[in-house]
Amino acid sequence: MSVREIVALGTASQVPTRLRNHNGYFLRWDDEGFLFDPGEGTQRQMAFATLAASALNRVCVTHFHGDHCLGLSGIIQRASLDRLPHPLYVHFPASGMQYFERLRFASIYHPAAEIVPCPIEERDELVVVADTPAYTLYAHALVHGVPTVGYRLEEKSGRRFLPEKLAAAKIHGPMVGELARQGFVERDGVRITADEVSTFRPGTVVAFVMDTRPCKGALALARDADILVMEATYTAEDQQLANEHGHSSAADAARTAREANAKKLAITHFSQRYASTEQHVRDAKAIFDDTVALHDLDHIQIPRRR
Numbered sequence: 245m246s247v248r249e250i251v252a253l254g255t256a257s258q259v260p261t262r263l264r265n266h267n268g269y270f271l272r273w274d275d276e277g278f279l280f281d282p283g284e285g286t287q288r289q290m291a292f293a294t295l296a297a298s299a300l301n302r303v304c305v306t307h308f309h310g311d312h313c314l315g316l317s318g319i320i321q322r323a324s325l326d327r328l329p330h331p332l333y334v335h336f337p338a339s340g341m342q343y344f345e346r347l348r349f350a351s352i353y354h355p356a357a358e359i360v361p362c363p364i365e366e367r368d369e370l371v372v373v374a375d376t377p378a379y380t381l382y383a384h385a386l387v388h389g390v391p392t393v394g395y396r397l398e399e400k401s402g403r404r405f406l407p408e409k410l411a412a413a414k415i416h417g418p419m420v421g422e423l424a425r426q427g428f429v430e431r432d433g434v435r436i437t438a439d440e441v442s443t444f445r446p447g448t449v450v451a452f453v454m455d456t457r458p459c460k461g462a463l464a465l466a467r468d469a470d471i472l473v474m475e476a477t478y479t480a481e482d483q484q485l486a487n488e489h490g491h492s493s494a495a496d497a498a499r500t501a502r503e504a505n506a507k508k509l510a511i512t513h514f515s516q517r518y519a520s521t522e523q524h525v526r527d528a529k530a531i532f533d534d535t536v537a538l539h540d541l542d543h544i545q546i547p548r549r550r
């Protein structure tokens with residue numbers, strides 16, 4: 245079965261530390277690879293995670309603060325160096341086009357990869373930024389003092405065939421595939437529809453909410469998500485700093501996960517002022533129990549919905 249997982253490439257905020265790189269989150273989603281917020285040093289972190297540039301199909305930038313985008317130049321140049329055999333789509337807030345262009349051409353190289361800029365209108369509603377037969381990728385504006393968007397990847401819903409009902413209808417082997425494709429099969433002159441022998445299977449949802457105050461955009465992105473990756477720069481004790489700087493505390497992230505009915509919360513983007521994330525985890529778990537604090541190079545498996 246194909247793999248779905250998140251690999252944390254960097255979990256620091258503004259200043260990288262000896263233990264935490266600038267941001268970077270690789271999402272392996274079946275045959276595709278998404279890279280969220282390539283901060284400085286992302287290429288090297290990819291090497292530590294044994295991720296090749298060829299694994300990337302989409303780069304999703306939330307905003308153009310350096311800790312979320314300074315690695316974009318390296319990723320784009322690497323795509324050329326490695327002669328990426330497919331296009332690399334780069335999603336980013338439209339008002340940051342000048343920063344994207346500068347990063348794209350930050351130094352001398354021979355452009356050989358197909359880089360597809362996909363600017364996103366920063367709107368206060370979910371907007372579709374990519375739609376494929378397998379998934380829809382949405383963005384929503386966040387509240388951070390500079391134009392920022394969060395992302396939501398939603399698998400297309402489908403159906404799950406019920407073995408006992410298939411058996412009762414004497415449908416097996418290639419007939420199941422035929423039923424899935426055309427929605428019905430004929431058996432002994434009787435027409436059996438897919439609806440009669442299956443149930444609805446909602447798609448898996450992953451949400452990335454980086455720099456923001458808690459806001460309705462964060463909630464919309466995280467609604468019913470199987471996993472919410474959210475910034476938690478500060479502890480509850482430093483809530484005032486979070487409010488002043490347009491960030492979230494661990495408690496804010498936990499409240500977002502709880503209100504949005506997310507199933508799991510992974511907090512990240514920790515300020516360098518903290519030697520450990522134990523307090524962040526305590527703050528969050530008091531509100532939303534299924535919380536983990538990300539470390540660089542952590543892997544989180546994404547369960548499939550049944």
Ligand SMILES: [Zn+2]
Nearest residue numbers: 257258311455
């Ligand atoms: Zn940041």
Ligand SMILES: [Zn+2]
Nearest residue numbers: 307309388455
């Ligand atoms: Zn920021």
